[in-house]
Amino acid sequence: MVEAIKRGVKKSWSTYLSLMKIIIPVYILVTFLKYTGVIGYFDQLFSPMMKLVGLPGEAALALLTGYLMNIYGALGVIAGLDLGAREITILGTMLGLAHSLIIEGAIIKRIRVKLLPLISLRIILSLVSGIILNILL
Amino acid sequence: MDWAGFFFEVFNGSLGMLKTVAVILFPLLIGIEIVDELGLLDKFSSLFAPILRIFKLPKDASLPLIVAQVFGITYGAGLIIRSVEDDKLSSSELMTVAVFLMVCHAVVEDTLLFVAIGGNGLIMLGSRVILAILITYLYSKYFVNNEKIDIEELVDADCC
Numbered sequence: 198m199v200e201a202i203k204r205g206v207k208k209s210w211s212t213y214l215s216l217m218k219i220i221i222p223v224y225i226l227v228t229f230l231k232y233t234g235v236i237g238y239f240d241q242l243f244s245p246m247m248k249l250v251g252l253p254g255e256a257a258l259a260l261l262t263g264y265l266m267n268i269y270g271a272l273g274v275i276a277g278l279d280l281g282a283r284e285i286t287i288l289g290t291m292l293g294l295a296h297s298l299i300i301e302g303a304i305i306k307r308i309r310v311k312l313l314p315l316i317s318l319r320i321i322l323s324l325v326s327g328i329i330l331n332i333l334l
Numbered sequence: 335m336d337w338a339g340f341f342f343e344v345f346n347g348s349l350g351m352l353k354t355v356a357v358i359l360f361p362l363l364i365g366i367e368i369v370d371e372l373g374l375l376d377k378f379s380s381l382f383a384p385i386l387r388i389f390k391l392p393k394d395a396s397l398p399l400i401v402a403q404v405f406g407i408t409y410g411a412g413l414i415i416r417s418v419e420d421d422k423l424s425s426s427e428l429m430t431v432a433v434f435l436m437v438c439h440a441v442v443e444d445t446l447l448f449v450a451i452g453g454n455g456l457i458m459l460g461s462r463v464i465l466a467i468l469i470t471y472l473y474s475k476y477f478v479n480n481e482k483i484d485i486e487e488l489v490d491a492d493c494c
Contacts, residue, residue: 217351
């Protein structure tokens with residue numbers, strides 16, 4: 198039991214460090230972009246598309262980071278943006294369904310299954326869930 | 335640019351994130367090690383029994399499924415590879431498991447992280463699990479060749 202707790206602490210610490218190496222720099226970068234006004238342009242660019250899922254245009258940055266990088270990067274982005282509970286719930290659902298598409302794609306490819314349909318399925322589910330939650334919430 | 339505001343926000347926000355993620359990650363990962371040590375994973379895997387029946391999957395699929403929920407998709411995939419090598423899963427069953435796992439894995443950790451920054455956990459977890467079950471059901475019903483499933487159904491009918 199003591200061994201298990203020790204193992205858990207060790208694993209948590211190394212996981213924690215590697216996550217923080219992603220979350221904090223991404224968060225600082227996004228906050229910087231927010232202060233310099235770059236996020237504002239981004240917001241306008243993606244606003245029409247993101248309206249479908251009930252999110253501000255700037256949230257597209259969190260979605261893209263989550264899809265291409267991972268959930269932790271997306272967490273850093275979300276922390277840097279000013280989003281409400283409703284927006285975070287929608288984003289959390291969309292990102293839960295589809296994230297780390299490149300890395301998880303490589304993992305799932307090891308079990309010799311068809312990759313492209315699975316990745317497309319995840320993105321479609323993610324977008325559909327966003328549209329449905331936008332209507333329901 | 336408002337540098338003072340920027341540094342103030344970055345400092346406070348970073349401390350906030352350091353705390354938020356620590357509060358979730360440490361109890362969760364330590365808890366998982368204890369559950370694993372006590373051998374409770376096998377018991378939890380019976381949670382998947384009704385779901386496996388919907389997907390017409392053998393009992394051997396439950397361990398990779400539960401491991402992927404608890405430890406993430408990398409470990410889940412490792413177990414799946416072993417199941418296939420041991421001939422416990424056929425290639426069509428493998429694809430069914432993969433469809434479910436791509437949509438639904440590490441749900442506890444992912445959900446808690448978004449709850450920590452203000453999301454609604456029930457909605458996030460619920461929609462993910464429901465969609466995963468629905469999609470995998472549709473997949474196992476319409477895309478998996480039915481011949482093998484019929485045989486399994488016959489076996490089930492005989493035994494009961």
